[in-house]
Amino acid sequence: MTFRQSVDPLRQRSGLTPLVLPRLVIHRLLPVPALRPWVDHYWFVQGPPPEAPTHDKLYPDGGVTLTFRGLDTTRPSAGWDITRRPVAAYTTTVGASLGIRFRPGGAFQLFGMSLEALSDADQWHKQAPDDWPALRDMLPSLPLEERLARLDAWLLARAEASGPRIGHVQRLLPLIDNGRFTIEQAVANHGLSRRTLERTFRHQVGLAPAQMDLLQRLKHARALLSRSEPSISQVALACGFHDQAHFTHRFRRHGGETPAEYRRRKLAQIYKA
Secondary structure: OOHHHHOOOOOOEEEEEEEOOOOOEEEEOEEEEEEEEOEEEEEEEEOOEEEEEEEEEEOOOOOOEEEEEEEOOOOOOOEEOOOOOOOOEEEEEHHHHEEEEEEOOOHHHHHHHOOOOOOOOOOHHHHHOOHHHHHHHHHHHHHHHHHHHHHHHHHEEEHHHHHOOOOHHHHHHHHHHHHOOHHHHEEEEOOOOOHHHHHHHHHHHOOOOOHHHHHHHHHHHHHHHOOOOHHHHHHHOOOOOOHHEEEEEEHHHHHHHHHHHHHHHHHHHHHHH
16 A cells, blocks of 8 residues: 555544634644654634734744645645744734644655754745645645645655655654653664764754753643643653752743743633633
């Protein structure tokens, strides 16, 4: 069976928990299993513009997004959304937008581009594969499920053409996600020098392995803080920090607010949604 033959456009998709922001809900759906080593999820928003622009914080986690805008028009556009800084403010107005959220290293594997140098300013149409214009012109006329099925097929065709593999980054991501990653163990268990490991991550992810590890631990902490329980000290220990003081210092340095401030803000957003 080829990559493309595994696509069933009529299948029932699994969904992830929507992201709930002020006046905005971002729905998230999984790609076909064959793409999941490289693609985390698709997201979409659609509806009239809110009364006021939506503001929130966007945190880096090593992934990048290819965003399709203007899907309610006859000429949609696409572009990279890449977060390099610890925290970036963004404004969203709702129309019809859809994104492909790549896992760390996924865009490198499917499109062959270095993430170390890639930025939001890079123009997608100069880098896009030859089959992109046909996909772009097709998307506006399709219902959501068919759009996602076409994106599955498009990405699977990229996988078939480029022959992506489960490389060092993909093998180490589960350890990073589960908080069991150390550079020393990675070097010892995967036959890599420390220099090669650092260079591989910077080229394919745009971050050093230690940066990725910290970002994933903070991401897990934010998920726990978005609930009224557990306590902040319990969150700190669950996410691999020595104590609450160390956790608070890292969290505030990364995001510009303390864990307690973050929890109050997120809970207030949830209650208002």
